[in-house]
Structures are given as C-alpha cells and as structure tokens.
Amino acid sequence: MHPESPYVHALRRRGFFKSTLSLAAAAAWASRADETVLQRPVFVADPFSLGVASGDPTADGFVIWTRLAPDPLQGGGMPKDPVAVGFLVSENDAFTRVVRQGTIVATPDWAHSVHVELEGLEPSRAYWYRFHAGEATSPVGRARTSPAPGDGASGLRFAFASCQHYEQGFYTAYAEMVADDPGVIVHLGDYIYEGAAKADAVRQHRGGKLASLDSYRDRHALYKTDKLLQAAHAHCPWIVTWDDHEFENNYADDIPARSELSRDAFLAQRAAAYQAYYEHMPLRRSSLPHGPLMQLYRRVSHGSLAEFFVLDTRQFRTDQPCGDGVKAPCEGVMDPAATLTGVEQERWLLDGFRGSTARWNVLAQQVMMARVDRAPGDEFTCSMDQWSGYEVQRRRVLRAFAERPDANGIVLTGDIHSHWANDLLVDEGTGAPKVVAAEFVGTSISSGGNGRAEPANHAVIMGENASVRFHSGQRGYVVCDLGPDRCETAYRVVDFVDRPGGRVSTAARFVVENGRPGLVEG
Ligand SMILES: [Fe+2]
Numbered sequence: 001m002h003p004e005s006p007y008v009h010a011l012r013r014r015g016f017f018k019s020t021l022s023l024a025a026a027a028a029w030a031s032r033a034d035e036t037v038l039q040r041p042v043f044v045a046d047p048f049s050l051g052v053a054s055g056d057p058t059a060d061g062f063v064i065w066t067r068l069a070p071d072p073l074q075g076g077g078m079p080k081d082p083v084a085v086g087f088l089v090s091e092n093d094a095f096t097r098v099v100r101q102g103t104i105v106a107t108p109d110w111a112h113s114v115h116v117e118l119e120g121l122e123p124s125r126a127y128w129y130r131f132h133a134g135e136a137t138s139p140v141g142r143a144r145t146s147p148a149p150g151d152g153a154s155g156l157r158f159a160f161a162s163c164q165h166y167e168q169g170f171y172t173a174y175a176e177m178v179a180d181d182p183g184v185i186v187h188l189g190d191y192i193y194e195g196a197a198k199a200d201a202v203r204q205h206r207g208g209k210l211a212s213l214d215s216y217r218d219r220h221a222l223y224k225t226d227k228l229l230q231a232a233h234a235h236c237p238w239i240v241t242w243d244d245h246e247f248e249n250n251y252a253d254d255i256p257a258r259s260e261l262s263r264d265a266f267l268a269q270r271a272a273a274y275q276a277y278y279e280h281m282p283l284r285r286s287s288l289p290h291g292p293l294m295q296l297y298r299r300v301s302h303g304s305l306a307e308f309f310v311l312d313t314r315q316f317r318t319d320q321p322c323g324d325g326v327k328a329p330c331e332g333v334m335d336p337a338a339t340l341t342g343v344e345q346e347r348w349l350l351d352g353f354r355g356s357t358a359r360w361n362v363l364a365q366q367v368m369m370a371r372v373d374r375a376p377g378d379e380f381t382c383s384m385d386q387w388s389g390y391e392v393q394r395r396r397v398l399r400a401f402a403e404r405p406d407a408n409g410i411v412l413t414g415d416i417h418s419h420w421a422n423d424l425l426v427d428e429g430t431g432a433p434k435v436v437a438a439e440f441v442g443t444s445i446s447s448g449g450n451g452r453a454e455p456a457n458h459a460v461i462m463g464e465n466a467s468v469r470f471h472s473g474q475r476g477y478v479v480c481d482l483g484p485d486r487c488e489t490a491y492r493v494v495d496f497v498d499r500p501g502g503r504v505s506t507a508a509r510f511v512v513e514n515g516r517p518g519l520v521e522g
Contacts, residue, residue: 037105038083041134045070045077048136050221051230054129054143054237055282056300057184061118062143062237064089064129065282068112072221073206075214082107085114086132089121093128093140106133111217113279123148124303141234144183147303152359155483156302160186160364160442162243162414164223165193167201169446169497171228173477176492176504178235180479185236186308188414189243189366190447191277192219202449202498211269216276224280233282239300240281241310243366243415247273250324250385252317254292257324267292297345299352306482307358309349311365316342320384326374327381329391336392340367346393350400353407359514360482362410369394369411369439370422373464374457386415398426401436405517409437410487412478417444418455419478419491421470421510423518435467435518438510440489442478450496451475453507469519470508487512488522 041047047068054062064087071077082105089100099121106112114131121127124147131138147154159182164171177185194216197205210216223229232238244250247270249258256266271292278289287295294315300308317340321332332338339346353361363369367386371394375381382388387397401409401424411424420441425433443451455473462471474493481488489510494502509522 038081043070043136047133048138050224052138052141053233053282057146057237059123059146059148061121063117063282063284066131078112080108089127089129111279121145143237150304152304157182157481158184159479160412161445161477162188163190163444163447165447168449170500171226172494172502173445174228174232185238186364187240190245192223193245213272216273220276220280246277252319255319306360307356308362308364313340313366321389322384324384326383333391338390339393340390353400360408364412367415368413376460402426411439413441417448419443419472423467437517438512438519443476446497472507485514
C-alpha cells in the first residue's frame with residue numbers, strides 16, 4: 001500500500017514514458033523527469049468519482065477532462081505521484097471505431113486532473129470518449145465537433161445555466177436539460193458557492209468559507225459528485241465561464257472590498273480559486289492559470305451560424321460604483337473609465353463583434369445588461385454590480401450592436417436567480433429609444449430554493465420597465481434553437497428543487513428574427 005494514500009496501491013516503475021502529452025503536461029513532466037509516474041495504480045475506490053466532461057468545441061476537436069479522485073471530498077485520495085491516464089476517442093459508443101488514443105500524465109500539482117485537447121477530427125460529428133487509470137475505466141462522455149468554418153446550414157440547439165448552489169436545491173433542471181438534447185451547454189458562472197456549511201440546508205457543504213486551494217478543490221469535487229450534473233457534462237461539450245462565487249461574492253479584480261485581507265493575500269486566494277476552477281473544468285491550456293491571472297475570455301465558433309464571445313466580467317473590472325448594491329445612480333455610474341471587462345477585453349469584444357461574419361453573435365456573460373429600474377414610481381434605482389453600474393461602457397457595447405443589426409447580437413446572462421427576457425435599447429430616455437439586441441437572462445439551477453413565478457419584486461419590475469418582456473423567480477434554465485432565420489428561446493422552469501423529482505415545464509417562449517433586433521413572443 002502506498003504510504004501517502006489508502007486509496008491507491010501502486011506498482012512503481014521508472015524509465016521512458018511513451019505517451020501523448022499536451023504541451024502543459026509535457027512541461028510538467030519534463031520538470032519531473034526524475035520522478036516516478038505510476039503506470040498501473042490499483043485503486044481501492046473509483047478514481048472517476050467526478051465523472052468526465054468535454055468543452056470548447058471547434059470544427060476539428062474539443063477538450064476532454066477528468067480528475068482522478070478516489071476520495072473526492074477529502075483532498076482526492078491520490079498519492080503525491082504523477083499517474084498515467086489513458087484516453088480513447090471513438091466514432092461510436094461501443095468503442096469499436098477508435099480514432100484517437102494516448103496517455104497523459106495527471107500530476108498532483110493540478111490535483112490529478114487531465115485536459116486533453118483533440119485535433120484533426122471531422123467537423124459536425126459526434127464522438128465518444130473515456131479514460132483509463134490502472135484497471136479503472138471512466139464513464140463514457142459524448143462530444144461533438146462544430147461545423148466547418150463557413151458552414152452555416154445546420155442549426156444549433158444550446159442550453160444555458162448558472163448558479164447551482166448545492167445547499168439550496170437539487171439539480172433536477174439538468175436532467176430535463178439532457179432530455180432536451182442540446183448540442184452545447186453554456187454555463188455562465190456560480191458553478192460553486194464559497195460559503196461555509198449551513199446546518200439547515202437541503203443538502204450540505206462541508207467545512208468553513210473557502211480560502212485555501214485544498215478547500216476550493218474539495219468544494220468543486222462536492223459539486224461534481226452530483227450525478228445529474230455529471231450526466232449533463234457527459235452529454236455534450238460545455239462552454240464555461242465564471243462569475244463571483246467561484247472565488248468571493250461580488251468581487252471586482254484585486255480589490256478586497258468585502259474581506260479583511262491585504263491585496264496580496266486576496267490575490268493569493270484568487271490564485272487558489274482560479275486554479276481549482278481550471279482543475280475542474282473542460283478548459284484548454286490557453287486558460288491555464290498563472291498565479292492570480294487566468295485567460296478565460298475567448299471565442300467559440302459554430303460554423304458561420306454562431307460566434308460565442310465568452311466574457312469574464314470579474315477579473316478585470318473596476319470597483320462597483322456608489323458602494324455597490326441597488327441604489328439611485330451616483331456620479332461614478334457615468335465614469336467613462338469604469339469597466340466590467342477591462343480595456344483589453346472590451347477592445348477584443350468590440351473589434352471581434354464588428355468584424356464577425358457569423359449570423360448570430362452571442363455574448364455569454366454574467367451580469368444583466370438591461371438597465372432595469374428597481375423602484376416604484378418616480379424614483380429610479382438600479383444595480384451597481386451589473387452593466388447598469390458601468391453605464392458608459394454599457395452604451396459603447398450597445399452602440400456596437402446598433403451599428404451592426406445584421407450581426408444579430410444576443411446577450412446571455414446569469415447571476416440573479418431569475419428568468420428575464422429583455423429588449424436592449426440605445427438612447428433610453430430620449431423619447432426615441434431603439435431596440436438593438438435581445439437579452440436572455442437565465443434563472444438559477446438551484447440557488448434560492450424553490451422560488452415563485454411572481455416573486456415579491458415582480459410587479460415593480462414589470463410595471464417600471466417596458467423593455468422587460470418576461471420575468472420569473474422559479475428555478476430552471478433556457479434552451480435556444482439557432483437557425484439561419486430565427487433564434488427561438490424556451491424558458492424552462494422546475495416546480496420545486498428542495499427535493500428530487502420536480503417537474504419541468506416551459507414558462508415562456510420568444511423569437512428573434514434574423515436582421516430584426518429585439519424579442520417577438522413565440
Ligand atoms: Fe448565483
């Protein structure tokens with residue numbers, strides 16, 4: 001038995017390790033050339049307890065992910081040695097038409113996670129993949145390559161989700177999402193929550209508020225043990241981005257506004273949170289974190305039908321104005337230097353949007369872009385944590401939409417645990433506002449518990465904001481069918497999440513037509 005782990009017995013062998021390595025793993029391996037790679041570990045418990053995942057599809061590949069964790073909730077249960085992990089990719093689920101196979105080294109530095117980037121596959125087709133370590137075999141995952149560049153004929157069904165507080169509900173929504181058979185699932189953040197365990201929860205976190213790398217790892221692992229979440233990851237590639245709770249509630253860049261930490265300690269904790277996020281997500285090596293920095297904003301193409309601009313509105317943002325919260329706008333809201341994305345990411349987004357030839361240009365991002373009045377009557381209040389707190393930048397993005405109605409800007413949003421369908425307007429308040437894009441805000445998978453179709457603030461929201469066309473406080477997700485001529489969206493809701501077995505129904509449908517910005521009821 002290996003002295004460091006009761007979960008792994010190992011045959012140790014030295015020598016040349018013949019394998020297919022990613023560049024990152026090769027670099028890690030080079031620096032460990034004098035160390036033993038466990039070729040044939042013997043696991044006492046299933047090392048694939050966290051399932052498998054794929055992500056970021058291209059026309060010729062995708063990334064596949066797993067993490068070895070025979071004791072997932074207490075550090076993983078792996079020895080402090082690198083371990084060989086085999087992978088197979090096949091054209092069928094019986095694995096009789098294998099098109100790629102190889103071995104990669106899972107290192108303890110990255111919590112024995114593996115990220116394999118596949119290339120050279122055929123466009124627009126399904127593949128199945130699985131991993132092996134020792135005698136153990138992982139569950140099978142399915143992925144799909146995107147259409148070839150320029151191919152705009154085929155449609156795409158995708159679903160998007162956010163906010164899956166483990167303590168506040170079951171992941172019933174994911175079961176129904178899988179039944180909807182999306183080709184891609186987009187996750188807009190709050191994949192985990194950082195808070196301490198609560199005794200009265202529907203199901204419980206473990207330990208205190210997250211601070212160390214080990215604690216972030218164990219929390220990700222807890223969430224990933226959910227079988228419905230695992231099934232959704234195995235179903236199709238995911239495109240993921242984070243919001244705040246993967247690190248710290250409502251944080252902005254490196255500002256420890258809500259903690260006692262020094263800036264350095266805050267950044268060290270951010271590095272731990274970002275590393276654990278990378279270790280548990282099907283992300284490419286371009287997102288490998290470097291200390292507290294991680295490149296998460298990126299583009300994902302689906303032929304010429306759709307271009308996803310995946311944003312990161314946390315890592316580079318300036319502090320929330322007016323002391324954060326929902327309030328009447330102070331001067332800081334109109335600060336032209338205030339930014340949710342940072343200067344570089346904004347330039348990347350706007351240049352990319354202006355130059356895009358895709359039929360639909362989809363911003364997959366975190367916080368609401370519509371400027372929503374939260375107060376009844378003549379009073380006006382709005383959220384300082386959303387785009388409405390960064391009004392000058394918000395207008396720059398909306399003007400880019402206005403200049404390219406043929407680019408069909410669509411905004412996907414999470415964060416606020418409620419469904420919204422919003423028309424996005426330029427020149428609000430001038431008497432001649434113009435609809436330039438549609439925003440689909442998806443509710444939470446579980447955060448907030450059961451919820452209600454018409455929560456306490458429903459009447460004010462619908463009464464004060466003509467551009468809000470739909471609002472619901474139930475749990476669920478959103479499905480979008482993109483075709484050459486139309487984008488059809490269904491808002492799915494779950495009747496309860498405080499126990500398993502909730503039923504899912506469609507609460508609203510909207511259509512956006514090609515070249516005609518804004519929502520039409522479907
Ligand atoms: Fe959330």
